[in-house]
Amino acid sequence: MADKLKEQQVFDQLKSKHLGLGNADTTRKEWLDNIAKDTYATLVQHNPMLEYLSIGLNKPQAITKFEMIEKMAGCRVDEDGIKSKIDRN
Amino acid sequence: MNSNQPELVLYHLSLKRPSASVKSVIGSFTGHKSKQELIVALHSSLIVYSLDTETGQLHKEREHELFCIVQNIAKFRIPGSIQHCLIITSDSGNITLTRLNEKIEFESLVNHPLTKTGLRRLNPSCYIAVDPKNRSFMLCALEKNKMITVLNRNSEDNTIKISSPLEANISKVVTFYTCALDVGYDNPLTATIECNYDSPTKKYLSYYELDLGLNHVVKKYTEEIPFKSNFLISIPRDAEGPSGLLLCSQGIIQFKFLNKRTHCLPIPKRKNQKELSYIINGECHKMKNSFFFLLQSDLGDIFKVSVTYQEVQDDTYDTKEVSSIEIKYFDSLPVCLDLHIFKSGFLFADTETGDKYLYQFEKLGDDDDGTIWSSENYPDEESVYEDHHIYFDTKELDNLSLVYILDCLNPITDGLLDQEKSQLVLTSGGSSRSSLKLLKHELAINELASSELPGSALNIFTTKVSHKDQYDKYMVISFIDGTLVLSIGESVDEVSDSGLELQVSTIAVQQVGRNSLAQVHSHGIVHLKGLNEPSFEKSLWQPPVGAEILVASMTNSQIALGLSNRELVYFEIDEYDQLIEHKERKEMSGRISALSLGQIPDGRLRSPFLAVGCNDMTIKILSTDPNSCLEVLSLQALSSIPSDLQITNLEQGAGYFVHIGLDSGIYIRTLLNRISGQLSDTRVNYLGPKRVSLSPVKIFGKNLVLAFSDTSYLSYNSGFDAKITPLCDGKFTYGCGFISEECPENGVVGVSAENLTIFTIDQLDTDMNVKDIPLTFTPRRITLVSEDVVVVTESQHYTKNPYLNSVATEESRELYQQIGYEKSSHWSSVIETVDIQSQQVIQAINLDKELAIFGSTKVSFASHPDEVYFIVSCSVEQELLPNINKGTQLRTYKITEEGLQFLHSTETDQLVYSLTEFQGKLLAGVGNLLVLYDLGLKKLLKKSLTQTSFHQITSIDYQGFRIVISDMKQSSMFLSFNAEENRFISLCDDITQRHITCSKMLDYSTVVTGDRFGTISVLRCPEKVNKDHLDYIEAKSKMIGECPFKLKQLASYYVQDVVTSLSRGSLTVGGKQSIIYTGLQGTIGILSPIQTPSDIDFFVSLEDSLRQELLKSKHLLTGRSHLKYRGYYVPAQGVVDGDLIQYFYQLPDSTKQFISTKLDRSTLEIERKISIMRSLVAL
Incomplete structure (x- = not known):
């Protein structure tokens, strides 16, 4: 039993260091979440891919990059917060 | 074939390196205080430019290929020196510090492993923030990881050491931007815009302080900031400023500095602008005792932001308090990645797409009466959002003037190879600055003058009359039955009293001795002596009776003639300008077909070698040394009769080149040893079907050779390599060098049929000549519809089409190129027909604002054999991310003499990306369906439908009945058309999932594919798959749910760029069949077996x-x-x-x-x- 506990501790420790580490208990949501984050990070960091996106979307690369990182962070506008302020304009 | 020998090995060469920059920096990288260099980091290389402040030109000093993906660069200075060094982060996982040495080469200072390879989300290589006092720098990952490293100077040898990194990792934190604050010599402070996974509705500004005394990092201060904050720029300290930073968010700019008072400003809006702007980049310019910011918005508008501050008597360390900040509209430029201000008053705009620009400051925007918004009127954030009087008018460039353009091909959206003209036709650029580019392997010429001749000229010579002359005096044009002499001066006039024989065809003319001129024609040498005096002496030398002069070559002191009786006659000219014939005439082994003496090397009296070509297909090198005159030194056999010879001197007397033109159209360049006269290192090129003639020219002070066959060529050395490149529009029959007062260098005069053209060759460093035809919107697809006509479909989102009710004019184009199109939620699409011969847009069909174009092709339907049609795939009200639309359609146009004529449109079930002609019908990849259409009266008629296992078909190519389709995610698949059952049967698919963007069949069972991530692969269908096995394949496919055969990968190669087009063919006359690819960022490369x-x-x-x-x-x-x-x-x-x-x-x-x-x-x-x-x- 103690071994099991130790194993779990080592796993948790490794997981906190290496994001995206999984085992048999990894949930589908967690796995998908990691893949999505990795994908956004890749799109942002590989320059040709960012340019490809930005031309397709017809937005400046800086904005495309910003929006992709927002998606990666799962940013969403606080409905009654800042969004409403901007909308008022 | 041997089993361990690979089936296919390709040789890859880049013709054009990518031109899209990742980041650029300016600084004194060579260590000269007064000079600033610009370093542009491309995807895998670094380019150093120096600025010529006199002419306002950027000169490329060095291009350094790194063979890795450069992620970010930043500059820093070793304390105590004035030289800037460079920090590079890349996919190698190393942190690299480098500097330029005296020869402007990069030398490595530090290269330490830091993290895993690749560009991962935890790799601290995404952002670099260097302390303005160069004491430390922070490396930051997208998520979690941050590292601060201290820079230490090694005082012994003035090198740099970096300490082991101090970590400031915080889990679940995503970083948007980092910026190092200028805090003087206090502890280094870095600010970041962050967001936490746990509170995704809030963003924070965090300050990280490196405590130099304790050697650890603390998060000093955090505050919540507007949600759409995206950009930071630090404010200088010391004599110039108060320290702190500007935080830019959507619609608002704020001054922030730890817990000091915040000042707010709105970002002004254009008159018609609906959404609030972002600031996307900016630069701080420091002058003596003052500074200002230029910030660029996402529409390209530049704002000048100035900070006013006052001295505050306080106990705390900072004695300068910001009292207000002001913003003012400055100018509008294309959207940039970086702006850089040179100390000498130039602004470099590192544009995202298209050409990059260098501007000069005319003024600093202080004198006009444009509105100034001051933070004094905005007590808090709320008041900024509530202000509605924040509009300004865009204007033409006022404070800046354009001085230099750096040509870039980036981004290439599509391309095709026009095999007939051996040129690449590319669509390049985004939005209003897009263009159609014609790329040809040739040297650009600059035509100065052109005039008609009375007849068809055979030869042309230019000559001085005295050896002291700086410029050419006569231009001698030889016709089949006469000679025309023109004088070169302010105007070119015919001369009849030159003393030269005008009734015969001239073989050669040369200034000899001091003041003499010699003209060789078939019956003798006309020797004019004393041309500096009013009356000159004319004498004639005649060959023996019965013999004619066939060829001749002359230098200032030598004349060599080849007679029709195989005899070689050799003269020298003595100091009294007398012709002295060598005692012996040498009989050659065959009729002499070509002669060359070359030029006299510096400091010598005569050219030491004479090359003689004979019709027994040999050339001989003869010595002209008085002790061994006309002795044969070496001999070379050729594949054909030499038609012309030319010896040129190498620089610094390193030897000679012998250039040989053959009757068969082959050009040979070989090295002549300066001592032994032996020939070695032969290079052979095929120039065209006609005999090759050669002529020496002087370009950039080097002795080069022009070669004339079907086309005109220049043979030169580029870098380390011998090159022979055609001249642009060079259909000259002969030409020679030309030096006059108006054209002191690089001049050439060429004759073609009955025309005479004077031109210069000004560029030897780029042998790809680019012609430019402006287009309207971001180009999508390009189709060659006839020999000279291409149709380009262009489409872009969020744009209001200004040409729906008006016609594009030169002025409107220029305006939109500067300020961009107005934003709207709609699409702008246009189909433009371009004549690439005359470089004119013939027709522009603007589509409705709901329609977005995705694909196009040319089809000739078997049911309508006399007509050619053009099909465009569109979607209605397309939304991106996620992909949603309100219907898709195929629009059919008939191609007529006048242009395209709309016939009808056909609804489709899903979006069509790829279209092609197949067996007299139209084959479309409708989502995952393969549909064959025939032309009907009111719409296209569905003839066959096959479901595939794909997601979205992006590319189709065919040979015979076999097709290859490629998918957005699932690589390629071979299918065969079963005409009896009228459907496609899948034969073979791939085991690797590739996100294919384009594909091209190389032969019946081989396909080359390019994918979104920059890999080009060659895949082959196994031989055992053939149409006899169709039944078996089908049965097996059904049983196992996929194709029973798998494609074999023959080659795979990472080209670092999104592959946008693949073509098969050759760029040169008689070149080998190769694969030519284009990449989004401006890459053009070639893969050849x-x-x-x-x-x-x-x-x-x-x-x-x-x-x-x-x-x-x-x-x-x-x-x-x-x-x-x-x-x-x-x-x-x-x-x-x-x-x-x-x-x-x-x-x-x-x-x-x-x-x-x-x-x-x-x-x-x-x-x-x-x-x-x-x-x-x-x-």
């Missing part, structure tokens, strides 16, 4: 040795293994990297020697092989 097993072995082992040597010699600064770089996603296979091989020339001699010993060949032989391969593959 290596043909013999011995060559394959040689190049593979040479590449391998070079990989090791370059890594060892630290030439690959970041330490990325070349093999891993070329196998970034899929292991590299079956491709030799010619770009790497080219580096062999640049290696030091000892390394060259080492490699050549390893390969058991001589260095010269290796260099020769590389050069031959290059000319075989490409240019």
Whole structure:
């Protein structure tokens, strides 16, 4: 039993260091979440891919990059917060 | 074939390196206080430009290929020196510090492993923030990781050491932007915009302080900031400013500095602008005792922001308090990645797409009466959002003036090879600055004058009359039955009293001796003596009776003639300008067909060699030394009769080149040893079907040779390599060098049929000539519909089409190129028909604002054999991310003389990306369906429908009944059309999932594909798959749910760029069939099969040795293994990297020697092989 506990501790420790580490208990949501984050990070960091996106979307690369990182962070506008302020304009 | 021999090995060469920049920096990288250099980091290389402040031109000083993915660069200065150094983060996982040495070469300072390879979300290589006092820098990952490293100067040898990094990792934190604050000599402070996974509705500004005393990092202060904050820029300190930073968010700019008072400003809006702007980049310009910011918005508008501050008597360390900030509209430029202000008053705009610009400051925007918004009127954030009086008018460039354009092909959205004219037709650029580019392998010429001639000219010569003359005086044009002499001056006039024989065809004219002129025609030499005096002496030398002069060559002191009786006559000119014939006439082995004496080397009296070509297909090198005059030194046999010869001197008397033109249209360049007269190192090129004639010219002070066959060529040395490149529009029959007062250098005069043209050749460093035709919107697809006509479909989102009710004019184009189109939620689409011969847009069809174009093709339906049609695939009200639309359609146009004529539109179930003609019908990839359409009266008629296992078909190509389709995610698949059952049967699919963007069939069972991540692969369908097995294949497919056969990968290669088009063919006349690809960022490359097993072995082992040597010699600064770089996603296979091989020339001699010993060949032989391969593959 103690071994099991130790194993779990080592796993948790490794997981906190290496994001995206999984085992048999990894949930589908967690796995998908990691893949999505990795994908956004890749799109942002590989320059040709960012340019490809930005031309397709017809937005400046800086904005495309910003929006992709927002998606990666799962940013969403606080409905009654800042969004409403901007909308008022 | 041997089983361990690969089936296919390709040789890769880049014709154009990518031109999209990742980041750029300016600084004193060469260490001169007054000079500033610009370093642009491209995707895998660094380019150093120096600025010529006199002419306002940027000169490329060095291009350094790194063979890794550069992620970010930043500059820093070693304390105590004025030289800036460079920090590079890359996919190698190393942190690299480098600087330029005196020869403007990069030398490695530090290259330490830091993290995993690749560009991952935890790799701290995404952002670099260097302390303005150069004490430390922070590296930051997208998520979690932050590292601060202290820079230490090694005082002994003035090098730099970096301390082991201090970590400031916080889980679940995503970083948007980082910026180092200027805090003087207090502890280094770095600010970041962050967001936490746990509170995704809030963003924070965090300050990280490096405590230099305790050597650890603390998060000093955090505050919540507006949700759409995206950009930071630091405010200078010391004498210039109060320290702190500007935080830019959507619609608002704020001054922030720890817990000090915040000042707010709105970002002004254009008159018609609906959404609030972002600031996307900016630059701070420091002057003596003052500073200002130029910030650029996402629409391209530049704002000038100034900060006012006052001295505050306080106990705390900071005694300057910001009292207000002000913003003012400055000018509008295209959207940039970076702006850089040179101390000398230039602004470099590193644009995202298209050409990059250098501007000069006319003024600083202080004198006009434009509105100024001050933070004094905005007590808090709320008041900024509530202000509605924030509009300004865009204007033409006022404070800046354009001085220099740096040509860029980036981004290439599509391309095709026009095999007929050996040119590439590319669509390039985004939005209002897009254009159609015609690329041809040729040298650009600058035409100065052109005039008609009375008849068809055979030859043309220019000559001085006295050896002291600086400029040419006469232009002698030889016709079949006469000679025309023109004088060169302010105007070109005919001269009749020159003394030259005008009734005969001239073979050669040359200024000889001091003040004499010699003209050779078939019946003798006309020798005019004393041309500096009013009355000159004319004498005639005649050949023996019955013999004629066939060929001649002259220098200032020598004349050599080839007679029809095989005799070679040799004269020298003495100091009294007398002709003295050599005592003996030498009889040659055949009729003399060509002669050349070359030029007299500096400091010598005569040219030491005479090359003689005879019709027994040999050339001989004869000595002209008085002791061994006309002795044969060496002999070379040729494949055909030499038609012309030319000897040119190499620089610094290193030897000579003998250029040989053959009757068969072949041009040979060979090295002549200056002592022994032996010939070696022969390079052969095929120029065209006509006999080759040669003529010497002086370009940039070098002795080069023009070659004339079907086209005109210039033979020159570029870098380390011999090159022969056609001249643009060069249909000259003959030409020669031309020096006059108006055209002191690089001048050439050429004759073509009945025309005479004077031109200069001004550029030898780029042998790809680009012609530009402006387009309206972002181009999508390009289709060649007839020999000279291409149709370009263009489409872009969020744009209001200004040409729906008006016609594009020159002025409106220029305006929109500067300020961009107005934003709207709609699409702007246009179909433009362009004549590439006259470079004119013939017709522009603007589509409705709901329609977005995705694909197009030309079809000739078997049911309507006399007509050609053009099909465009559109979607209605397309939304991106996620993809939603309100219907899709195929629009059919008839191609007529006048242009396109709309017929009808056909609804489709899903979006169509790929269209092609197939067996007299239209084949469309509708989502995952393959649909065959025939032309109907009111719409296209569905003739066949096949479901595939794909997601979205992006590309279709065919040969015979076999087609290859490619998918957005699932690689390629071979299918065969079963005409009886009227459907497609899938034969063979791939085991690797590739996100294919384009594909091209190479032969019946081979396809080359390019994918979104930058990998080009060649895939082959096994031989056992053939149409006899269709039943078996189908039955088996049904049983196992996929194709029973799998594609075999023959080659795979990472080209670092999104592949946008692939074509098969050759860019040169008589060139080898190759694959030519274009990449989004402006890459053009060529992949060509290596043909013999011995060559394959040689190049593979040479590449391998070079990989090791370059890594060892630290030439690959970041330490990325070349093999891993070329196998970034899929292991590299079956491709030799010619770009790497080219580096062999640049290696030091000892390394060259080492490699050549390893390969058991001589260095010269290796260099020769590389050069031959290059000319075989490409240019």
